[in-house]
Amino acid sequence: MKKTLVKWLAAVAALAAVVLVADSMVITHENEYSVIRQFGKVVDVRSTPGVSLRMPLVQTVTKVPDTVLLYDLPLSDVITQDKKTMVADSFVLWRITDPQLFIQTLNGQVGSAEARLSTIVYNSMKNTISSRTQADVISGRDGELAADIKAGVGDTLAQYGIELIAVETKHLDLPDDNKAAVYQRMISERGNIAASYTAQGESEAKKIRSETDKEIEIMLSEARAQAETLVAQGEAEYMKILANAYNDPGKxxxxxxxxxxxxxxxxxxxxxxxxxxxxxxxxxxxxxxx
Structure with a gap:
């Protein structure tokens, strides 16, 4: 019976040893940080991929993303300098640069970070767009507007251990109830521009036709004058030949x-x-x- 008890104890000890060894291993992947806490306090941050060790039962591991993250901002209304309302549909690319600070300020929660991103980026977007007219906002979609919004955020997110990589606008459009009127106005403006171009073209065509007719008339007049000159020369030559013939006594x-x-x-x-x-x-x- 003692031998059986010893075997059981040995088995339990072996199992406990295996559990402790397994619990002491920390596996860090390429796209994550392994944050080691001891009694709730961060004592180490590991970013190198591979296997490392920690103190079992005393230390715990928290995983934090070490990759570029995408957050789709909620649709938001913004007002331009000329008091035109527009609907912005944007997204941001961001990453965690300081896992320890990220845990201390946002408890390591990606959702909390996205909430801060939404507020800070929206405020910068609102300030940037409010300093531009609607036409300037539309013409600045290709990157200038996004760069100014990112610049408006500045290093505000650094206090959370976050880096803002880019702000991109998917759509920057008019509210649905304003689209029809704006589109109609744009069509009317384009029609006026087209009519202006047509009038200019007709004026130029008339001018070209007038100049061409004038050149043709000049050419015809010169041709008639040259023909009359040739006829006169021919008649003079004819009269000369005829006079010479009449003056010949033999004929x-x-x-x-x-x-x-x-x-x-x-x-x-x-x-x-x-x-x-x-x-x-x-x-x-x-x-x-x-």
Missing amino acids: ADFYAFVRSLDAAKTSLSGGNKTLFLTPDSPLAQVFYGE
Whole structure:
């Protein structure tokens, strides 16, 4: 019976030893901190991945995220400098940089940290947007607005062991009851701009057509003048050739004969006509000879 009791005690001791050894092991993953507490007080923070030891029964382990966290901020109304209400839908990226301070101030609760983030980031967003007109807010969506909101937060979150990495806006829109009126106004404004561009285009087109017609008229006038000059030159050359031909004694009789025939043809053109010539007429001399 003593042997049995000894065996049982040995088994219990072995089991207790295993439990104590297991309880003394601390496994730290890559994306977390292992915070060691002793009687509620933080005595060590371990961030290196791997297995380490702690004092069993005396020390406890609390896990804190060591990674970038995303928090989707609640939808919130903000008012611009020109008193226009807009609805902001944003999110933040943040991380815990000081686990001990995070535990001391927020009891290591991510939910508590998100509540502080919501309040602080919203106040910065409200102040940033209230200093801009609606048009400036819309045009600053591409990063300038987010950078100014982040700058407005500053190092406020450092007191909680938190770092704000980025503030991003998913939607920055008008309230539903204002959208229709604003869209209609935007459509009207765009219509006025389009009409202005159309009027400018028509004015430019009219100006171009007028200048083109003027250039064409000038070109036609120059062409007509050049044609008249060429005709005059041709007629002058013709008269010169004709004069030279008539002044040639050897061809004078022939040209006289041709001219007489042309004159007779002109006199007899039309209806029934009779040509009367006296014997001494030069034209009669052509037909009858001397």
